[in-house]
Amino acid sequence: MTRTQHKISNATSVFRIVTRGGTRAAYRRSSNYKKAEWLNQEVQSLIDAPQAGRWHDLIKGPFRYKLPVSSLLSKRFLPPNWHKNAFFAAYSPITSIYEIAYYFLRERVGRKISSLPQTRTLFSVNFSDPNLIDLSNRPDIGEVMNRYDYSRSHQIVREFPDASSFQYPSCRAPDQGACVVTYDISCLGKTPKTEQELAYAFDMESSSVDVVSSITALKGLPLQISWESVS
Numbered sequence: 001m002t003r004t005q006h007k008i009s010n011a012t013s014v015f016r017i018v019t020r021g022g023t024r025a026a027y028r029r030s031s032n033y034k035k036a037e038w039l040n041q042e043v044q045s046l047i048d049a050p051q052a053g054r055w056h057d058l059i060k061g062p063f064r065y066k067l068p069v070s071s072l073l074s075k076r077f078l079p080p081n082w083h084k085n086a087f088f089a090a091y092s093p094i095t096s097i098y099e100i101a102y103y104f105l106r107e108r109v110g111r112k113i114s115s116l117p118q119t120r121t122l123f124s125v126n127f128s129d130p131n132l133i134d135l136s137n138r139p140d141i142g143e144v145m146n147r148y149d150y151s152r153s154h155q156i157v158r159e160f161p162d163a164s165s166f167q168y169p170s171c172r173a174p175d176q177g178a179c180v181v182t183y184d185i186s187c188l189g190k191t192p193k194t195e196q197e198l199a200y201a202f203d204m205e206s207s208s209v210d211v212v213s214s215i216t217a218l219k220g221l222p223l224q225i226s227w228e229s230v231s
Contacts, residue, residue: 011126013193014089014180015096018058018121056191058123062087063185076145077166077181079154084183093122094220095170095177097198101209102172102230108202109227117199119214126189129165129182136169136178145171147231172230 055063063085065073074080077088090096100120107113135144135156143152145168157163165182182188197214198221207227 011128011189012091013124014091014127015093015122015124016058016087016089017096017100017198018061018123019118054190055185055188058121058192058195059087059125059188059190060185074150076150076153077157077168079157082157086181086183087185087188088179088181089125089127090170090173090177090179092177093124093218094223095173095175095179096122097211097220097223098173098177098225098230099170099179101200101211101225104200104209105202105207105225105227105230108204109207109231113202113204115202115204117201117212120198120200121195122198122218123192123195125192127180127182127187129184129187131163132165132167132180133160133163134167136167141169145169147171174229 065085067085068081068083069078069085071080074082075088078086090099104118104120135141138144140152143149144156146152156166160166164184165180165187167178167180169176170179196218198218199212199214201210201212202208203210203224208224210222210224212222
């Protein structure tokens with residue numbers, strides 16, 4: 001069986017958190033709500049819905065964008081004008097929670113924004129890639145995982161243009177939990193294994209976010225994450 005026939009063997013669970021609501025996601029790249037609405041429209045215009053049709057919406061979402069990668073969607077390990085889309089996840093839900101906390105707080109710290117809890121969806125999916133490249137022990141890993149400068153990670157992607165997945169340590173979670181980015185949707189299961197809602201509530205006074213599980217108990221929650229700890 002070839003890889004394109006989608007065989008997941010020796011799979012492990014990875015966790016990803018998504019926002020249901022594009023305007024809020026776009027806000028982190030803008031200074032005001034009107035600009036966020038404009039950015040959201042720009043991002044939506046980049047979606048190429050027919051692609052990756054056999055996978056669940058939560059999983060295929062990152063793979064539906066038109067290529068090459070727009071500068072609006074560029075991030076660590078995803079250079080602008082790159083020829084592949086990317087799915088980012090972590091091997092533990094707490095690591096994912098810390099990663100998303102950074103973006104959540106960046107949208108709010110220093111701004112007068114509602115402190116009402118915002119819902120995020122945490123899901124897990126099978127992941128398996130025999131060609132995974134682990135970057136964790138690179139001597140320049142500190143530069144690769146610089147919290148603000150993504151240029152070294154972009155260089156690595158260009159150095160390994162045929163790489164299907166990279167593993168790397170989180171630069172937001174205190175335990176530097178392992179994360180993964182895959183450019184190949186066939187490395188992922190077609191449907192989520194688990195799915196639950198999280199509530200992120202902003203505390204303006206302390207510049208922190210309180211994260212709780214809305215329904216199912218999750219080890220490590222409730223959790224308070226400060227802006228200082230992830231920025």
